[in-house]
Amino acid sequence: MTALPEGNPEAALHGQSRAFRRYVLLPPTSIISALMVFAFLSLVYYALHEVDIYTLVPTSYVGWRNFTFIFSDPKSLTALLNTFIWIGVSVVLITILGIATGLFLSRDGAIIRFTRAFMLVPWVLPGVVTAALFRWFFQTQNGIFNSTLAQIGFLADPVPWLSSPGLALYTVCFAIVWRLFPMFALVTAAAIKTVDQSLYDAAAIDGASAWRRFWHITLPGITQQTLTMVLLVTIWVANNLVFVHVMTGGGPIGQSETIPTYIYRMAFDVGNVGLASAASLLNAALLVIIGIVYVRALRAARRES
Amino acid sequence: MNTGSSRTGYLLSKAFELGVAAILLTVILFPVIWLVLISVRSVAEVYQYPLTFFPKELVFDAYREVWLSKGYSTDWLRYFLNTAVIACFAATGVMLLGLLLGYVLSRMRGPWVGRVQLLFIVIQLFEGPALIIPVYLALSWLGLYNSAIGYILLLIVFFLPFAALLSLSFAYSVPIEIDEAARIDGCSDWQFFRKVFIPSAKVGMVTVGLMAFLLIWGEYPFALTLLQGENRTVSTALVDLISGLSVYWNNLAAAATIISLPVILVLVFAQKHIVSGLTSGSVK
Numbered sequence: 001m002t003a004l005p006e007g008n009p010e011a012a013l014h015g016q017s018r019a020f021r022r023y024v025l026l027p028p029t030s031i032i033s034a035l036m037v038f039a040f041l042s043l044v045y046y047a048l049h050e051v052d053i054y055t056l057v058p059t060s061y062v063g064w065r066n067f068t069f070i071f072s073d074p075k076s077l078t079a080l081l082n083t084f085i086w087i088g089v090s091v092v093l094i095t096i097l098g099i100a101t102g103l104f105l106s107r108d109g110a111i112i113r114f115t116r117a118f119m120l121v122p123w124v125l126p127g128v129v130t131a132a133l134f135r136w137f138f139q140t141q142n143g144i145f146n147s148t149l150a151q152i153g154f155l156a157d158p159v160p161w162l163s164s165p166g167l168a169l170y171t172v173c174f175a176i177v178w179r180l181f182p183m184f185a186l187v188t189a190a191a192i193k194t195v196d197q198s199l200y201d202a203a204a205i206d207g208a209s210a211w212r213r214f215w216h217i218t219l220p221g222i223t224q225q226t227l228t229m230v231l232l233v234t235i236w237v238a239n240n241l242v243f244v245h246v247m248t249g250g251g252p253i254g255q256s257e258t259i260p261t262y263i264y265r266m267a268f269d270v271g272n273v274g275l276a277s278a279a280s281l282l283n284a285a286l287l288v289i290i291g292i293v294y295v296r297a298l299r300a301a302r303r304e305s
Numbered sequence: 306m307n308t309g310s311s312r313t314g315y316l317l318s319k320a321f322e323l324g325v326a327a328i329l330l331t332v333i334l335f336p337v338i339w340l341v342l343i344s345v346r347s348v349a350e351v352y353q354y355p356l357t358f359f360p361k362e363l364v365f366d367a368y369r370e371v372w373l374s375k376g377y378s379t380d381w382l383r384y385f386l387n388t389a390v391i392a393c394f395a396a397t398g399v400m401l402l403g404l405l406l407g408y409v410l411s412r413m414r415g416p417w418v419g420r421v422q423l424l425f426i427v428i429q430l431f432e433g434p435a436l437i438i439p440v441y442l443a444l445s446w447l448g449l450y451n452s453a454i455g456y457i458l459l460l461i462v463f464f465l466p467f468a469a470l471l472s473l474s475f476a477y478s479v480p481i482e483i484d485e486a487a488r489i490d491g492c493s494d495w496q497f498f499r500k501v502f503i504p505s506a507k508v509g510m511v512t513v514g515l516m517a518f519l520l521i522w523g524e525y526p527f528a529l530t531l532l533q534g535e536n537r538t539v540s541t542a543l544v545d546l547i548s549g550l551s552v553y554w555n556n557l558a559a560a561a562t563i564i565s566l567p568v569i570l571v572l573v574f575a576q577k578h579i580v581s582g583l584t585s586g587s588v589k
Contacts, residue, residue, distance in 0.1 A: 007418030008411055008477065015412050015484060020494040024409045028402065028465055029421055032428050035462065039431070039439035046438065056442065104325055111319070115326040118333055120579060124568040125337075126523025128540045129561040132547055133340050136554050144339060147355050182333055183583065190584040239433025242525040246544055260434035260526075267438055268530065276438055283435040291430055 043284075046277035053271035066278035076279070079250075079257040082169055083238070083286070086258050089173045090180075090237045095230055097181040102188025103214070116186065123183040131246035134175040138162050138247075165255035168248045172256060176243050180236065184229055188222060195221035223301045231294040238287060259283045340565075344368065344558035351555045367559035371546075380535060381542065381560060388538040389567070391453055392521045395460040399521075400514035402461065403468025404476075407509075408502050410469070411476035412484065422473075425466035432463050437530050444531060451533045459531070460521055467520075468513050474585045475509025476502075512578040515571055519579070522568055539564040 047066050049058035070076040105116055122130065137144045138161035149155035161171040199217045208216070219226075241260040244250060250257035250265060257265075259279055267276035339358075343351060344367050346360040372381050410418055440459060441450070449455025479502060487497045503510065528538045543564065546557040572579060 005419045005422060006416070007414040008481065009414065015481070015488075016409060016494045021409055021413065024405055025417075025421060028406065028462075028469075029424060031462060032424060032466065035436075035439075035443070036428060036431070038443060039436055042439045042442055043435075056445070101329065104322075104329075107322065109319075109322065111322045111326050115329055117576065118330060120572055120576065121333060121337060121569070124519050124572045124579075125565050126525075126540055126543075126568065128523060128525055128543050129340075129565050132543060132557055132561060133336055135547060136343075136557070137336060137339070142352065142354055142356065144356065151355060178332070178336070182329075186580065187583055190580070235430055235433075239435075241434050241529075242540075245525075246547070263434045263437060264526070264530070267441075273438065280435045280438055283433070284431055287430045287433075287435070291427070 040284075043277045043281050046274055047281055049274055051273035051277075053273060056273065058274075062274065066275050069275065070278055070282065075254045075257070076262060078254060079259055079262040079279075080282070082256060083258045083260075085169060086173060086244075087234060087237050089170065090176050091230065091234050093173070093177045094181045094184055094233050094237075095226075097177065098184025098229070099188055099226065101181065101185035102192060103218070105185055105189035106192035116189070119182040119186045121182075122179045125179075127179070127240070127242040128246055130175060130179050131243045134171075134178070135162065135247045138171050162248050163252050165252055168252060168256040169244075169258075172243050172247045175247060176237060176240060180233055184233060187229055188226065191222040191225035192218060220304075223304075224298065227294065227298050227301060231290070234290055234294075235287065238283075238290065259286070340558050341562055343555055344562050346555050348553055348555060351553070367553070367555040368563070371556050371560045372563065379542070379545065381539075383535060384537055384539050384542040385564065387453065387532075387536060388522065388540075388564070391457055391460070391538060392518055392567075395457045395464070395521050396514050396518040398457070398461045399464045399468045399517040400510060402465055403472045403513050403517075404503065404506065404510050405498060406465070406469035407472025407474075407476040408498055408506075410473050411479075412481065422470065425470055428466050434526055437526060440527065441530055450531060451536055453532075453536060456527070456531050459527060460524065463527075464517050464520060468517055471513050471516065471582060471585065472506075472509060475506055475512070478509070479505045508578070511575070512582040515575050515578055516582045519568055519571060 046058065048061060048063060050060045050062050051058050070080070105112060105119070138146075140146065140158050140160040140163060143158075143161070145161065146155065146158040150158070160167065162168050195218060199221075200213060203213050203217060239260065241264060244256055244258050244261045245264065248256045250261045259282060263276050263279045263283065266272045266279060342358065342360060345363050345365060347362075347364045347366060350356075350361060350364075375382075410421060444450050444452075444455045444459065447455065449458070483501060483505070484497065487501055492501070523540055524538070525540045529541045529544075532538060532541065539560070543557070543560055546552070546560060
C-alpha cells in the first residue's frame with residue numbers, strides 16, 4: 001500500500017471532542033462497511049446455490065457450477081471478452097482524445113474560453129439521454145449518421161452500426177467516449193495550467209521542439225492527475241450499465257453483452273440469481289485488479305517525480 | 306524577428322484555434338442540437354427520408370403528448386416530480402453529511418484519517434452492477450423495495466464517500482485558527498460546525514451539493530432495479546419510450562430534452578463550481 005495520509009498536521013490531537021468525532025464518523029463508516037460485508041457474503045452464498053427467483057431463497061447447493069458455467073458457456077465468455085474490449089477501447093480513446101483536447105484547451109484567449117464553456121455538456125446529460133440519442137443516431141435506416149454519410153457521398157449502403165454483431169459494441173464505445181472525453185480534457189487542461197511555467201521558458205532557450213516539450217515537461221507534470229482521471233474513467237466505464245443496455249440491450253444475439261448487462265439480464269430477465277451473483281463477484285474481482293494496477297502505477301509515478 | 310512574420314504567426318495560430326474549436330464544438334453540440342430539433346417535429350417528418358436538419362414546421366405535439374397526456378401506464382409529470390424530490394433530498398443529505406465528515410476528518414490527525422479515506426475510495430470502486438443483487442436483497446428485507454425513501458437512503462450511502470472526500474479538500478481551506486478562537490469563546494463542536502464552519506465553507510458546500518445533484522439526477526442501474534411503476538424516475542421511464550415496436554423518436558426527444566433541462570441549468574449557472582469540484586477531486 002501507499003502510505004496513507006496522516007491527517008492535518010496542524011490539528012491538535014484533541015481539537016474536537018472524542019464523542020463528537022465518534023458520533024460523526026461511526027454511523028456512516030459502519031453502515032458502509034456493513035453493506036460491503038453483507039454484499040460479499042450474500043454474493044458468495046448465492047453464487048454457490050441455486051436460487052428460487054420468487055422467494056429469493058437458495059434451494060440447493062451447487063458448488064462451483066455457476067462459475068464453471070460462466071467460463072465454459074460461449075455467451076458468458078463473449079460477455080467477459082467484451083468487457084475487456086469495452087473497457088480497453090473506451091478508456092484508451094478517452095485518454096488520448098482527452099489529453100490531446102486538454103492540450104488545446106490549456107491555451108489562452110477568447111476562442112478557447114468559449115470552447116471550454118461547452119465541454120461539460122456531455123458529462124452532465126443523464127446517461128440514458130445520451131444512450132437513447134445515439135441509438136437514434138446510429139439506426140441503420142433513417143439514422144442521422146448513415147444519412148449524413150450518404151449525403152456527402154461517403155457511403156453507398158447503410159451500415160448497421162448497432163445491429164451487426166461485429167460493430168455494435170464499438171458503436172456503444174463511441175457513445176461513452178463522446179460522454180467522457182471532454183470532461184477528461186477539461187481536467188487535463190486545468191492540470192496543465194499548474195505545470196511550472198519556467199520549465200517551458202528554459203526549454204524554449206534550449207530550442208526544444210513542441211513534441212519534446214510535451215513529452216518531457218507537460219506529460220511528467222500531469223502524470224498524477226492523469227492517472228487519477230484514468231482510474232476514475234476506468235471505474236465509470238467498467239461499472240456502466242446504461243449505454244449497452246439502452247443502445248443494444250446486449251444484442252444482436254448477445255454479441256455486445258458486457259458483464260454489467262449480463263448480471264442485470266441474468267438476475268431480472270432470465271431469473272438465474274445464482275449465476276448473476278457469480279458474475280457479480282467476477283465483476284468485483286475485475287474492479288479489485290483495476291484498483292491494484294492503479295495503486296502500483298501511481299506509486300511508480302511518485303517514485304519517478 | 307520582424308513584426309510582420311510574428312503577426313502572420315499570430316493569425317495562423319488563431320486560425321488553427323478557430324478550426325479546432327469548430328470541430329470540437331460540432332462533435333459535442335451537434336447531437337444535442339439534433340435532439341432538440343427532432344423534438345419539435347411531427348411523427349411524419351421524423352420518419353421522412355432524407356431527414357432535414359431544420360424541421361419544415363415547428364410542431365410541439367411531442368411535448369404535449371409526453372408531458373401533458375397521462376397514458377395508461379405513463380405519467381411523465383409524476384416521474385419528473387419523483388426524480389426532483391429524490392435528487393433534492395438525496396443531494397441535500399449527501400451535502401450536509403459529507404460536509405460534516407469533511408469537517409471532522411480535516412481536524413484530525415493519526416492513522417484513522419487515512420483508513421476512513423481508504424474505505425471511502427474503495428467502496429466507490431464497487432458501486433455498480435456488482436452491488437445490484439445485494440442491494441435489491443437488503444432493501445427488500447428492510448421493506449424498502451420500490452420505495453422512494455429506500456432509494457434516497459441508498460443514494461445517500463452511495464454518494465456520501467464522494468461528498469466526504471470532496472468536502473475534505475475544501476475543509477482544509479477553512480483555517481484551523483478559527484476553531485481555536487471559537488473554542489476559547491466556549492463554542493461546542495456542533496455549534497462551531499453550524500455557525501462558523503458552514504458559513505465559511507459555503508462555496509465548497511454548494512459545489513458538493515450540485516455535483517451530487519448532477520450525479521443523482523441521471524442515476525440508472527439502481528433506479529432500474531429498485532423503483533417500479535409510478536415510483537419510477539425519468540431515467541428508467543425514458544427507456545420505455547424506445548422499447549416498443551414502433552418508436553416515436555420525437556416523443557423520446559421531447560422527454561429527453563425536458564429531463565436534461567435541470568442539469569443543463571445547473572451547468573449554465575454553476576459551471577465554475579462544477580469545474581472546481583472536478584479538478585480538486587482529482588488533484589489528490
